[in-house]
Amino acid sequence: MITRRQFFQFAVAAAAPVLPGMAALPGVAFAASPTPQTAAGHDVLQAVIVPEPAGWVAGLNISNPAVIVSVNIFDGLVTYDDAFHPVPQLAQSWTESADHRTITFNLRKDVKWHDGHPFTSADVQYSLMEVTKRFHPRGNATFATLEAVDTPDDHTAVFRFTSPVPAVWSALGGYETQILPKHLYAGSPPLTNPLNAHPVGNGPYVFKEWARGNYVVLERNPDYWDRQNPPHFERIVFRIIPDEGTRLTALESGDLRYAPTDAVALPDLVRLRTDARFVVSSHVFDGIAPISFFDFNLRRKPFQDLRVRQAIAHAINRDALAKVVWYGLAKPAQGPIPSYQTRFFKPDLPQYNYDPAHAEALLDAAGFHRGADGVRVRINNLPLPFGNQYVLTAQFIQAQLRHIGVELTLVPTDVPTFNRRVYADYDFDTTVNWYAAFADPQLGVTRRYWSKAIKPGSTSSNATGYATPEMDRAIEGLVTVSDPVARKPFIDQLQQIAQEQVPSVNLLELHFYAIHAASLNGFSNTPMGAYSSLASVRDA
Template sequence: MSFNRREFFKLLAAGAGATVMPGVSLAAGKGDSSVLYANVVPEPAGWVAGLNISNPAVIVSANLFDGLITFDNDYKPVPQLASSWEESADHKTITFHLRDGVTWHDGKPFTSADVAYSLLEVTKKLHPRGNATFGSLDAVLTPDAHTAVLKFSQPAPAVWAALGGFETQILPKHIYQGSAPLTHPINSRPVGNGPFIFKEWVRGSHVTLERNPNYWDKNNQPHLQTIIFRIIPDAGARLAALESGELLYAPTDAVPLPDLVRLRKDPRFVVTSQPYAGLAPIGFFDFNLRRKTFQDVRVRRAFAHAINRDLLVKTVWYGLAKAATGPIASHQKQFYTPNTPQYEYNPAKAEQLLDAAGYKRGADGVRLRINNLPLPFGNQYVLTAEFIRAQLKRIGVELTLIPNDLPTYNRRAYLDYDFDTTTSWYSAFSDPQLGVIRRYWTEAIKPGTVSSNSTGYSTPEMDNVIKGIRFEADAAKRKTFIEQLQVIAQRDVPSVNLLEIQLYSIYSSRLAGVSKSPFGAYDSLAGVTIKS
């Protein structure tokens, strides 16, 4: 790649000429220590993380809803809505004792009926990762208002990694019952039970949350009176707002990476990837296997050989990522294996594979013309797709990028399957059952469910391995299945695993009390204060 093209990427990433979107005020509220101005991008279709698992929805929703449990810095469960629990010796029964005195934001009591409804009717059926975790959950018994007994037909070893509120959200049964939860109007104005209450959503501008005066946790009352999450699509405007002090908290995808590198050295800011350590994000390039072209594994392997992942890390990600060797990040040592098929950068081999598959260069030098949907989370995935387009052109493949807003992307990628390829990322989470198997499992092909198996990849071999991951209670045997998943995923290449991504939060050094847990950006901001 030439110097000029590298500079081209830098100019694109810098967001020169940025303007502020109408309706976004960057002057109001500066200096008010009771109001936190934050940013989320892009704007999702709703704010209930139990139904919409996009990063912005989870970040906002974490302030509105508590989970049955939360986690300490060692990923161990800590009581939240459940004050205590017991698990049976066969790992098929978990009894949760719920806190008394917790109310929903509309004043209705939180009870075990909410837990039963949410797990069985929402998480298990509608959440992109829910069936993988709770597929063997047969019943939730509610002997009284403050006891919920989960009954599994088989052990569910990953369930403890999934019970945090950012992943398994408890919703108010009295509002959702009898409705279609995914399309319920309440999703745009959620009723939760957490430290902040949803006040308003001005589309294209901001979301406002207010302090919950009746929050159940008397030892951890929210300090802030108001949180305003501004929706600022333009990277240049976000950067200007951060540097002027108008924005104090930007939990994800806030600025282009060249500016991120610079802000890391600025004492006015804290720049950290720590709040995402528990998410273990993997960036990838997906194929739509419903297309005849991509049903030939030689074509998919050719694409894998055509992409120089090390150069991608250096030029597009500024060294703030690592070339992936599979669908599980290397820092997850309890699950990761390096012993998988690898695809070294080798354009000549890629061309040989395409020739063998019958896709020879035409008179114009082109073998294939296909499209790509880059994930609209900041500009970084567009830049990644631009890089891949340049790489594929060398082997005779024309890649046309189709940018979309997030709702359109989700519809095309996960409902209509109207794409050839996508450039995206998923979190693997602290257990691969939560975030990895959804990319390869037949039962995760769920039209309309975002961040699921959009490629359409489905094989009995992989499904059998996933069954072992889901139900094997012996840790050593389960790890063997997890290693097999990585080998098969790399061998069959329904998706090219590109990067181990480091997501970053940026916040003002004036903030104190920002969560430092492995899921910090997915924790509430109840403990945050603003120094004058």
Template sequence: MSADTYNLERRQFLRLLGVGAGAATLAGFLPSALADEVAGQASGQAIVKGGTLFANVTPEPAGLVAGINISSPAVVISSSIFDGLVTYDAQFRPQPQLAESWEEAADGKRITFHLRKGVKWHDGTPFTSADVQYSILNVVKKTHPRGASNLAKVTDVQIPDEHTVVFILSGPAPVLWATLFGTETQIVPKHLYEGTNPLTNPWNSKPVGTGAFKFKEWVRGSHVTLERNPDYWDAGKPYLDRIIFKMIPDAGARAVALESGEIQFAANNPVPESEVARLQQNPALQLDTTGWQVPAPMFFFDFNLRRKTFQDLRVRKAFAHAIDRQGLADIVWYGLADVAQSCVPSFQQQFFKPGLPQYDFDPKKAEQLLDEAGYPRGADGVRLRINHVTEVSYGQVYLRAAEYMRQQLKNIGVEMELINLELAAMIRRLFTDYDFDTVSQWYSAYPDPQIGVTRRFWSKNIKPGTPSSNNSGYSNPEMDRIIEGIQEEGDVAKRKLLIDQMQELVQTDVPSVNLLELKFFGFYSSKLQGLRKGPLLFYSSLADAWLEP
């Protein structure tokens, strides 16, 4: 491929992704209201330094290094502890962070990053290119549930000196530019991780990063405290003295804490969906529903395909017909969700394929399919008895969703026992022991299907012990061919056809029932200024945040 052809195709891809010159952006589908990058700065207010921000995450994470113990609450905390090679502005364009600058070869096969000098890990050890090399090759590519796909074309990482990193790629990989932020392609200290299993390294619960805040303590069941990093490379920041992430398990109590000012920043749908409209009228609080546009959460119903019952396509289709997805959106989520038509969210217009096969709510069709599959009703009216793991630790809405689906499945003769576990136990059961029949859960789709969607269906992403990977055990050579084509194809139009094929196969083979596109939300105090407003607000560092008196 000539340099001119490559650059033309890359521009076409970036335009589809919504990208500006040389970098990725989501401007193509994000609201124009996201133009302000940092709340409060445009108004010219005088920044107030010092103070403690009381925040909340739900549920309590299993670990605090988000690139290893991956979960939404871990990301919210970890983003202030770890910096990435780049950060992003409100249009999702890469901006310098640990990398001051970079150059990309015309053929797309080399990206050279020039690292910021004088950066230290929180334990005082200098940050160098060796940390980046180790993290990319030994942590991200091997243990991250999206890493093998995100970095599929990264064949090597060279470090000619302590402050230069060269990614060697097998071919152009524009998707890489949407994955280099600190909690996705996470850089960890080599001196604390080398020679260990990153998934079980004790530093995952007492992290040492390069970010604006240093880990102070984690009192299980109570709080995580971060303190200002006095040696932060961005002189003068952070403005806050500390952040205390309080664990408040009860959603009603979290609503009260927000109204009273006990907590001033709360991500992950902190209050019951039924309370959002009321709290939105409180002038002391700000509601944000756009800080999740990049993660793009998708809610789905998975089968453990290691179970013989679910290896029958008719059974999987029966479950799809038995679940009223519109009812889930309207009744359970109070309208804070849309029915999913694909594994790719519809607002990713550059990738979403309309007109896919759908499974409308049709209990009679579901019963017919179960009869054909050899599961007639018994004398007690029951066809199947199964268990179902819920994500109740993320909020009662997930339990209500499971109960809603349990009743609908009961109507077609399926008895479903609900298993409600705290987050760490749920992760172990789903992603290590594979001890479940069915599960309803959400994954982040992210701005490109290669980042957050393909991991659900790629057989090479069956990674025991890795959260948010392919826990259903779905393995289909045709799907693998398509996904690996998505990873390798440099032609934008041909790659789009492969993404279409993936969506078609998911909807016809039904390895998973795509239920909802979730509209996540968060609340924060009207006195909290300096938030990095945009599509990654709740996954961004709080380095710029400050509190009005």
């Protein structure tokens, strides 16, 4: 068993440097940085996001920080109550056919885009059929059987499915299925539209300014349709502060009052949970269901041998990883679906227990013998640049693989570089990453293994290049069959195949935390609360 002291003997260096491209600017101290706060302090909510994403449209860039900001700019067709039941938002009502193959949404007539253009059913049709189904990393799975969106008038959108999709009701919020302004996007490639860096939405806050590397400013929408519940704060300023020590200082001084995720080092998080000045909650991430994993690029020859992938899986002590690196705020994953999602989780899946001797035997059998320097194979790894935990995770794995003769070189990146190398150029050997499994595997799990989710340039999709007929059959079964009993065998097959063929090693079930000042209230209490707008947040 590796102790924390033993781990930090080889990982201590990771706590100090920041990834290239994320280095602090001169004068990084929070109080010294240029700030857009010009109104009275209580009219401005100062928050922080980590790290800086490539854009702010969650319908195209689904990274955690992009979603957290974007849900304040864009409303969804529906939002959710505390029990995660859909309630009206852009759609003021809806009806569903008896066979569940048609959903008719009656859209609000008083919604305008932030440029003054009216919101209509044409925006819904364009967004679902031309953007979500084609470019969203999860869209083709969620809406696999959506054949058309009819627009009989400007305020009616009729979704027509070839078979019912119960999972769709978990995906119609603005954090997942985002409606974009057709008049500004149609005719241009959505992924490269300049508006992704300066979005025009229809939600409670208007995008005002992005000072790259410093902050993003949103301003209250004076024409917001919900006159009964207008946004409270005049401005929300999302600070971009790369250094976790600086973030902690800003939180403790009161300069920052909201930190949705990854804001402080885990030892500090443990301490803040007992500090009466703060509220620390993981419930607001329950619906996201994050799973971390070690991905292989199956385009690279060594990983085309199953024995190599199995060997690396056996070389990683996931129990120690959870306890030492993640301070017990995670648990070993048994498969691609979290074990607490009992409706879908399949017990007794193949497991890769920590067994370095067996790992070495597998590598010998695969023809990867130790050289004179003791090294069997040299590979690289790109840790997700979403905070130091992923670097520490990669360093932990690096040390463990060294024991079996695998030399793992870590390649630090910033977010744009990571996205380009992993999802566009496929220029990597392995990665340390996490995806949200979400409330249904159709939403968050299938994209890791489906051949149709290999979409160059689309982030958080199938980066490994994994594609097999048996996995495709399982996924196509679960996305087209609506009866829960008939659907479950396909979900079981997905999990079984994923664990047997190991296109990536499922590492940990993660638990994310949001921190906010106890002087604030009005945060959403739903399982997707961290992906809800801050319109209702106010001073206690």
